[in-house]
Amino acid sequence: MKVNLKYFGMIAESVGKTEEVLELGENISLEELKARQVQKHNIADPESIQLAVNQDLNTEVELKDDDEVAFLPPFAGG
Amino acid sequence: MRYDRQIKLSEVGNSGQEKLQDTSVLIVGVGGLGCPAAQYLAGAGIGKIGLMDHDRVSLSNLHRQILFCEGDIGKSKAQVAKEKLEQLNSEIRLVAIEEALTIENAERIFSEYDIILDGTDNFETKYLINDASILNEKPWVYASIYKNEGQLSVFNYQNGPTYRCLFPKTTRQNISCEATGVLGVTPGILGMLQATEVLKIILGVGKIFSGKLKIMNILSGSEQILNIQKKPTEIEKIRENGIIPVKIECRIKDAEQKYLDIREIFEQPKINSENVIQIPMSVLDERLWEIPKEEEILVFCQSGKRSKKVVELLRNEYGFEHLKNVEGGIETIIV
Numbered sequence: 001m002k003v004n005l006k007y008f009g010m011i012a013e014s015v016g017k018t019e020e021v022l023e024l025g026e027n028i029s030l031e032e033l034k035a036r037q038v039q040k041h042n043i044a045d046p047e048s049i050q051l052a053v054n055q056d057l058n059t060e061v062e063l064k065d066d067d068e069v070a071f072l073p074p075f076a077g078g
Numbered sequence: 079m080r081y082d083r084q085i086k087l088s089e090v091g092n093s094g095q096e097k098l099q100d101t102s103v104l105i106v107g108v109g110g111l112g113c114p115a116a117q118y119l120a121g122a123g124i125g126k127i128g129l130m131d132h133d134r135v136s137l138s139n140l141h142r143q144i145l146f147c148e149g150d151i152g153k154s155k156a157q158v159a160k161e162k163l164e165q166l167n168s169e170i171r172l173v174a175i176e177e178a179l180t181i182e183n184a185e186r187i188f189s190e191y192d193i194i195l196d197g198t199d200n201f202e203t204k205y206l207i208n209d210a211s212i213l214n215e216k217p218w219v220y221a222s223i224y225k226n227e228g229q230l231s232v233f234n235y236q237n238g239p240t241y242r243c244l245f246p247k248t249t250r251q252n253i254s255c256e257a258t259g260v261l262g263v264t265p266g267i268l269g270m271l272q273a274t275e276v277l278k279i280i281l282g283v284g285k286i287f288s289g290k291l292k293i294m295n296i297l298s299g300s301e302q303i304l305n306i307q308k309k310p311t312e313i314e315k316i317r318e319n320g321i322i323p324v325k326i327e328c329r330i331k332d333a334e335q336k337y338l339d340i341r342e343i344f345e346q347p348k349i350n351s352e353n354v355i356q357i358p359m360s361v362l363d364e365r366l367w368e369i370p371k372e373e374e375i376l377v378f379c380q381s382g383k384r385s386k387k388v389v390e391l392l393r394n395e396y397g398f399e400h401l402k403n404v405e406g407g408i409e410t411i412i413v
Contacts, residue, residue, distance in 0.1 A: 048249035076198070
C-alpha cells in the first residue's frame with residue numbers, strides 16, 4: 001500500500017522534507033508506521049508526537065491505501 | 079465615530095459593538111503574539127483588556143513586539159503596553175498585570191476575564207492556561223510558533239476539546255523563538271488570527287477554530303486544518319484534581335562539576351540538579367554568601383552573555399577567582 005506523509009515543525013527538519021510518498025509492501029498499523037519513521041529519521045521525543053490520518057487527529061483507525069498521515073510535534077514559541 | 083467602519087458590517091452592527099464593549103479579554107504574554115492582538119482588540123473596543131507580562135522590553139524584542147520602541151527598553155512590557163494602548167483608545171479599560179502566570183494566581187486572575195488569549199512562549203504556561211481555563215470555564219485562544227510555522231486553535235470553547243486533548247504528552251524540546259529565530263511577521267500573523275478568533279467568539283459569527291488546529295507555513299504558503307478529537311478523560315482529570323503542573327526539567331551532563339545558574343526564575347528550561355546553585359542575577363548581590371569561593375564553578379545563563387558579565391563582576395568586585403563562564407549558554411551543558 002501507499003501512504004502520503006506530511007511532516008511539521010522540527011520533524012520536517014529531522015526528515016529533511018515536508019512531505020513524501022511511502023510505498024509499503026505490506027499493510028501496517030499506524031503505530032508501526034510511526035515507529036518506523038521515528039527510527040529511520042532519528043526523530044526526537046516520539047511520545048509527544050501526534051498523528052493525523054486524513055486530517056483527523058485520531059489514531060484509532062486502520063491505515064488504508066492512499067491515506068494521508070501527518071506527523072505533528074508540539075511546539076511553544078511565541 | 080470611532081467604530082463606524084466595523085459597525086457598518088452586518089456581522090457587527092450596534093448590538094455587536096455593545097457585545098465587544100461588554101467583554102473582557104486577558105492577554106497572557108505581551109510579546110510577538112500578544113502585541114498585535116492587543117492593538118487590534120483595543121482598536122475594536124473590547125471593554126476591558128488585561129495585559130499580563132512579568133518581562134521587560136529588550137532590544138531584540140523590537141523586530142516583532144511592535145508596541146515597543148527603543149525608548150521603552152528596560153521598562154515593564156505590561157505597563158508600556160497599557161500606556162501605548164491608552165493612546166489608541168481611551169474609552170476602554172486597560173489593566174497592566176506585571177506578574178508571571180502561576181498556579182497560585184491563575185484561577186483568581188482568569189475569573190476576572192471572559193476570554194483568555196495565549197501569547198506565551200513555553201509549554202509550562204500553555205498547560206497552566208489550559209487547566210485554569212477548564213476550571214474557570216473560559217475559552218482560550220492558542221497560538222504557537224516554530225520558525226516559519228504557526229499553529230492556531232480555540233480550546234475549551236463550549237465544552238470543546240482542550241490543549242491536553244491535542245497534546246496529552248508534552249516534550250522537553252521547549253524551543254523558543256529566541257533560540258530558533260523567527261521573522262517578526264510570523265507571530266504578527268498568528269497574533270492577528272488570535273484576535274480574529276476573539277472577535278468571532280464575542281460576536282458569535284463565522285466558524286470558530288474550536289476542535290480544529292490550523293497549521294500554516296508563512297514561507298511556503300501551505301495551510302492545513304486538522305480535526306482535534308475531544309478526550310474527556312484529559313478534561314475530567316483537571317476538573318477532579320485541579321491544575322496539574324507540567325514541569326519541563328533538564329539535567330546537567332556533568333554531575334560532578336558545580337554550576338551557578340543566574341537566570342531568572344521564569345526562564346526555561348528549568349534545571350533540577352544537585353550540583354547547580356540557583357541565584358537569579360536580579361538578587362545576586364543579596365545572596366553572594368551562597369557561592370563557594372574555593373571551588374571551581376561554571377556560571378551559565380541562556381546564551382552566555384549575562385553570565386560573562388556576572389563572572390567579571392564577581393571576580394573584579396568581590397574576589398571570586400574560581401568562576402568560569404559557560405560560553406555557549408545552557409544548551410551546551412544539558413541533556
